[in-house]
Amino acid sequence: MMIPSNPRIAIAGAGSVGCYIGGRLKAAGRNVVFLSRPALKDAIKARGLALADLNGGEKDLVLPPENLDVTDDPVTALSTADVILVTVKSGATAAIAEAIAAHAKPETVVVSLQNGVDNVDVLRHRLGPERTVVAGMVPFNIVQTRDPGAPVSFRRATSGKVMIAEGCPRLQALLDVPGAPAREQKDMLGLQWTKLLLNLNNALNALAGVPLAQEFSDRGWRRLLAAQIKEGLATLKAAGIRPARFEGIHPRIVAGVLPLPDGLFRLLARGMLAIDPRARSSMWDDLEAGKPTEVDFIQGKVMSLAEETGTATPVTANVFLHIKDAEAAGRGSPRLSPLQISESDRG
Ligand SMILES: NC(=O)C1=CN([C@@H]2O[C@H](COP(=O)(O)OP(=O)(O)OC[C@H]3O[C@@H](n4cnc5c(N)ncnc54)[C@H](OP(=O)(O)O)[C@@H]3O)[C@@H](O)[C@H]2O)C=CC1
Numbered sequence: 001m002m003i004p005s006n007p008r009i010a011i012a013g014a015g016s017v018g019c020y021i022g023g024r025l026k027a028a029g030r031n032v033v034f035l036s037r038p039a040l041k042d043a044i045k046a047r048g049l050a051l052a053d054l055n056g057g058e059k060d061l062v063l064p065p066e067n068l069d070v071t072d073d074p075v076t077a078l079s080t081a082d083v084i085l086v087t088v089k090s091g092a093t094a095a096i097a098e099a100i101a102a103h104a105k106p107e108t109v110v111v112s113l114q115n116g117v118d119n120v121d122v123l124r125h126r127l128g129p130e131r132t133v134v135a136g137m138v139p140f141n142i143v144q145t146r147d148p149g150a151p152v153s154f155r156r157a158t159s160g161k162v163m164i165a166e167g168c169p170r171l172q173a174l175l176d177v178p179g180a181p182a183r184e185q186k187d188m189l190g191l192q193w194t195k196l197l198l199n200l201n202n203a204l205n206a207l208a209g210v211p212l213a214q215e216f217s218d219r220g221w222r223r224l225l226a227a228q229i230k231e232g233l234a235t236l237k238a239a240g241i242r243p244a245r246f247e248g249i250h251p252r253i254v255a256g257v258l259p260l261p262d263g264l265f266r267l268l269a270r271g272m273l274a275i276d277p278r279a280r281s282s283m284w285d286d287l288e289a290g291k292p293t294e295v296d297f298i299q300g301k302v303m304s305l306a307e308e309t310g311t312a313t314p315v316t317a318n319v320f321l322h323i324k325d326a327e328a329a330g331r332g333s334p335r336l337s338p339l340q341i342s343e344s345d346r347g
């Protein structure tokens, strides 16, 4: 499907990723409409959006409310869109797919910018074979802050480029903007699997309740992540799935470097540690907000594939159950130590 010139881009599920990327697209002159929940819509309409980048990479900017098109009405947002960027959490994909099916034009291109490996299939299944649905991946973390009286703020807190599956003419050029560069990727499914393996950390970060930089400085957390990635790699191998290199690095290398002693790790993983001290995983955001997490789509995905292939994933299952406990308790991060997790052996 060919994207028209000056297309209208709807951000379906404006939250951390949607507001940051949508804001960057708007700042670069694209025609953007944000579909958000009423509370966030009201906040943005009252105070605008503030965008910031890692280490001042792109200069900070404020988009005033009068320049922003924000709505909580799916008809307004989706019926006029030529491109829809899906930025809801994985558990909300089926519902947003319904809204797209009901309101969007048949030729509108749908792009998933979500974590996990199943969202594109959920969208394709609901939207049918005629619809162009493109897989995308956001490698960087976004920190959202809402201070009364100030614009709603979204900060890119780690580096990287948005990746989209190749083959949709004009899409990469449309999405490639300062502060949110975009590139095409040949093996998108392989890359999504690699991201999923790295996202096994989201749960650890949520259980730890500390920023990512602090978590990575603790060898106990790194060992738990490495153990999960190794279980994931064994599972993928048994299933005949090949994860792609992520920014040139295979997840096997990441799993090898993570458990090294602190000094050696710091030396070899400088890039991984070059992150904003406020960065935390999106799963931590969900636990703190009392929302369902994506653990079923990350740890749960590895576990179900492991069951099919007869692979053992005890560390992943243990972490999964701790997140389920924390979700049920509804008190945010339980602030566990790595020892509390490894000694509990729930898996
Ligand atoms: N946050 C991050 O740093 C990163 C996140 N990701 C991935 O990107 C995806 C999005 O994450 P993130 O931006 O953090 O998620 P958020 O929860 O911050 O944003 C999603 C927003 O969409 C809203 N929403 C859900 N359904 C609808 C609907 N039908 N209509 C209108 N609004 C809706 C949600 O509201 P409500 O909560 O009320 O349902 C929420 O406000 C996830 O897959 C995540 O794993 C990837 C890289 C980094």
Ligand SMILES: CC(C)(CO)C(=O)C(=O)O
Pocket: 115, 138, 139, 140, 141, 142, 158, 198, 199, 202, 280, 281, 282, 283
């Ligand atoms: C960028 C990263 C890996 C940050 O943890 C993420 O994908 C998330 O928080 O969901």
